[in-house]
Amino acid sequence: MSMLLQVQGVTKRFGGLQALTQVTFDLPKGQIFGLIGPNGAGKTTLFNTINGVYHPEEGRILFQGKDVTQMHPYHLAKMGMARTHQIVRPLNELTVRENVMVGACFGHENQSLGKAAKIADETLDFVKISGRSDQLAGSLNVAQKKRLEMARALAAHPRLLLLDEVLAGLNPSEIDGMIQMVLDIRAQGITIIMIEHLMKAVMNVSDRILVLDYGEQIAEGSPSEIANHPKVIEAYLGDPKLAEKLMEED
Amino acid sequence: MKRSLFNLFAVLVILSLALAACGAPAVEEAPAAEAPAAAATEAPAAEEAPAAAVEKTAIVGFTASLTGKLNVESTRQNNGFKLWMDQVNAAGGVPLADGTVVKFDSKFYDDESNKDRVQELYTKLVTEDNADFLISPYSSGLADASAVIAEQYGKIMVTTGAASDSTYQKGYTLVYQAYTPASAYLTGSLDLLANADAAAKKIAIVHENDKFSTDVVTALEAYAIEKGYEVVLNEGYDSGTTDFAPIINKIPADVDAIMGGGHFADGQQFAKALSDKGVAAKFISLLVAPPEPTFAEIGDAAFGIVGPSQWEPLAAFAPDYGPTGAEFIEAYKAAFGEEPSYHAAGGYAAGLILQKGIETAGSLDVEAVKAAIDSEDMMTFFGHIKFDTSAENHGLQVGHSMVYVQWQKDASGALVKQVVWPLEGKTAETVYPIK
Amino acid sequence: MKQWLHPGFWLTLLIVLALGLAPVFTRNAGLRETGFTILLAISMAVSLNIIMGYTGYVSFGHVVFYGLGGYTGMYLIDTWGAPLPLAVLGGGATSALLAFGLGKAILRLRGAYFALATIGVNEAVRTFVANFKPFGGPTGIELQFSVYKQYGGAADALWLTYYGVIAISVFAVIFSYYIKTSKFGLGLMSIREDEDAAEVMGVITPDAKTMAFVFSAFLPGMLGVLFFFKNGNVEPADAFRLGFSIESLVMIMLGGQGTLLGPVIGALGYQRLRGLLLTSDAMIGSLPLKDFQLVIAGLLMLVIILFIPAGLVGWLRQKFAFLRRILV
């Protein structure tokens, strides 16, 4: 099985703060890879480092076998990496369709405008907000913005999709829809890394899970391995509410 | 039936009203158009009665810097021109050969001291306001832009405050300079210095880094070197500079004379800074600022400063045309409540140049007036006026020369301006050395 | 290519053409000069809108391209005897080159830092040119009146520059619309909305921004040559007048940034208003209205910024849904 993404000993510091310490994992094609950890564990930083927003002080990152450690986000996007943001970042003054077209035009497939419009309509259909394509993105509600965020990433037809808390702030029925969508995406052959706080969701959909705590990689394995990992339980005890949830949901 | 009749009636009424409305001006115009003819036929009958001269109004157009950095100089120039116009009109205007009398009216716009709209405004003056003659805007850069329009429309333009020689070397045929050109602004102060102190050798030149001042000091430096002076420093400063300390610190302590400057505000500030810094030059000659009455606002710092002036109230020329200096000063004071400066006199002189040209030509025809101005060679209260008529330098002022003033103290210790050069026009001895 | 059928594009183009051609048909020189001032303003605003309205980078230094281009063109004419069209292209190319050189560096700065840097660039170039001997230093470059002879005299030369400014403004509108509706333009607008998000989606932001800056700079470079050729001389203080940059910004704000029609309407309105105020004979008390033209312009601008920040076209588009299909 060829590795789509290899993260090797990545360390990232901000001033005196050690945000990531020696994070290492391999991600084979076609998997859903869960990324969990308490608040401030460095999950989003890891995303930012993978997709070139930050450059690590140590270690390297290989994407499709190529060293991309020092590359910029747009290089990685062109190579087939797409992501969503924890806090949605719609292009407010553009229409929903235009937002998605940006992904199709400039992402992995570098489509022409005309083709991108078609892809955008298909993608908006897939994420079920096609009724709003001509609205300004700024006028959507949070759940719709999340779908838009997803659509923009998907429209690039990426190889790897980084999902940063796509479930946060959604109500239960919306969550179910979104989870189904993630599974559908994987079914299209797209590899996914997802950061998620909702343990139930992560445990259910992930093939493998990596746990970060204070920038340290404390565990990696299948959902059941993770659930029983002493270090993980210990880490989550620092955050009683989450620990409780973890127990409950298991 | 009745109804349609009513409609027809209504339509007719409206139609006739409309026709009347359209026709009205035509009806009024008809007698007016015939009036001269009528007058002509009746004229023999009224032979004894003095023929009411037919009046024409010649419009003189210009732009002025009502706002922006050139506001002071420009306002005074306007005042001078306006005074000329009021006096000519009050005196009954200028008679032409065909018996008509020309009176003058002016039209002006604000050019904001920048070039953006100069051409637009001059075109408007010519095409919409039907200006017959033009006066240039203040400053060479703006004058160059307006000259293109003047030439294009075949309008005579008198420049005031557009001193750069280069303007007249560009091949214009209708542009006439009222002022002594830039190249002769400061050369006279070197002659003055030589006269006051044959041993003076070292000169520092400090000037505004703009076109006018650079033109002046380029000619000055060449003249100084030719005369055997040593130019120990030639430095420019940015327009709008207020802190002169850095540049003053570069002036060697043993320098005999400091010359240069730029426009009013910086010249005044520079003089003040020289005094504040206790610079020990024996002779200081600056452009533009010293002749202005308000220069004395800086108090003792003004003492001893020499400046070239296009005109001074004290310099009494014996005019063969126009008012005497004293008459001009009195009228100006009465009209504007302040002493006239050379910009004011220049504005008046520009009017005189046009007036003389029109009188000699006896018509408003551009070619005739041009020929008349080309041949002007007159002494006015402003000084001698004569133009270069060669193709290379057409319109360049060759008659007029600068007078040099120096701020001195009178018996009561008050600052007064005295003419110190040329010697034949001097009202006081040069104070030298000033420190 | 269906975007070329959009009524908003044709409306804008028609406005510019009607404005531009009125003096040509009436052969009225007064109108021509007013037209020149307005079309110059329109082209400046439309070109600035590419970097400011589409890309979201507010440049206070747009005039640097106008000045440097103007200087280059005048230099080509004066020293090399270049014909006007060549000089115009040369001016445009030089400005584009400067934008290319600067772009990669200063476009890394965001927001107000970029705005400040552009002021710095303008002042640096202005003070440099005042020291640069080939450009005449402080005295600038002057043309002989005979230069106009090869174009049939001053009158024809002025008409020629006017045709030039019509051509440039028409080109500016078409080019601006082309960018707005192109894939490149979509990239620019995504940068304007959220530069980081745009990068993540694959927009190569440094290249896109630099290209936008280059396109934005090319037009003023050409305009500068026309203007200074027409005036017959150029000096540092005229060429790099910061106020002109700011006026262009104001025009865009008045009309609506990021729209095609906005800068055109804004420039037209602003210049007409200033023109009227400058030449009006009305009085306020004992003072002529002219004295207050700056105050009135300032008040008007403040009201627009405070109450209709989207500008006229932006406001109309927000207020009336049906206008969104007509105005772009």
Place this chain on the structure above:
Amino acid sequence: MNAGMILTSLVDGLLIGVVYGIAAMGLNLIWGVMRVINLAHGALISLGMFGVYLLFSGLGLNPYLSLVLVALLGLLMGVLIYVIAIQRVINAPYLSTLLATFAINMIIIGLGTAAFTTTPRDIGFSLGNVELGPLTLQGTRLVAALVTLTVTAILYTFLYRTRTGKYIRAVSNNRAAAELMGIPSARILALSFGIGTMLAAIAGGLIATFFSFTILSGDLYQQKSFIIGVLGGLGNPLGALVGGLILGVLEGVLPLTMPNTWVPVIEFVLFIVILLVKPSGLLGGKK
């Protein structure tokens, strides 16, 4: 070039630098607190000049006494400008505040030109000169330096020792957080703008004691203030003093080594380079 020349240039540079510093301080404070680049700053400096001029030549008030009045008027005026022109757009894209302040600038310059014309004014006030070895120091400039240092000390004390000052710094650090903590940010912003304007007015008043001026004169100091801001750290009002001193010394000493007209070229190139390399300013300061 000799030691005397260098010393004189250095001291002159420091003296003008102090003035540059206070001229930039208000601009810097306003940027720091509310991320507004106040393009009316230069016009407000000019108003300060005219304030002292009118009080001195009109009412015969001592210029330094006038300065106190002018400072108070400046404070009021600043608050007024904030309420009228800035408050509505304080959260809008920064272009709005730039243009709003520029509109204020146009209004002030327009009214000022109509009222005072652009004829240079000079208050004709002198405290004589102080001779110190090779140095000739102008009394009014020495006092200006002294006043600046005092004002800086008061500002520092105000910002770091009083409750309101702490509020200002809190709003400056993070407005949203400050609001959550119950700090009345609207009032603090208005006050900060007032203080910034007051500093501009004081700077203008001081400059008027030794330079001639017109309503347009403030513009020069506004431009210098940008450079100073970048030198000393944009947003750091105290850094402005240091930035001003650096700029003053550069302007004083550089002309000894090159033609004077190249100095502004160096200044602006330096400005751009620092912006590019270290936008938070040579001396750090907040980003």
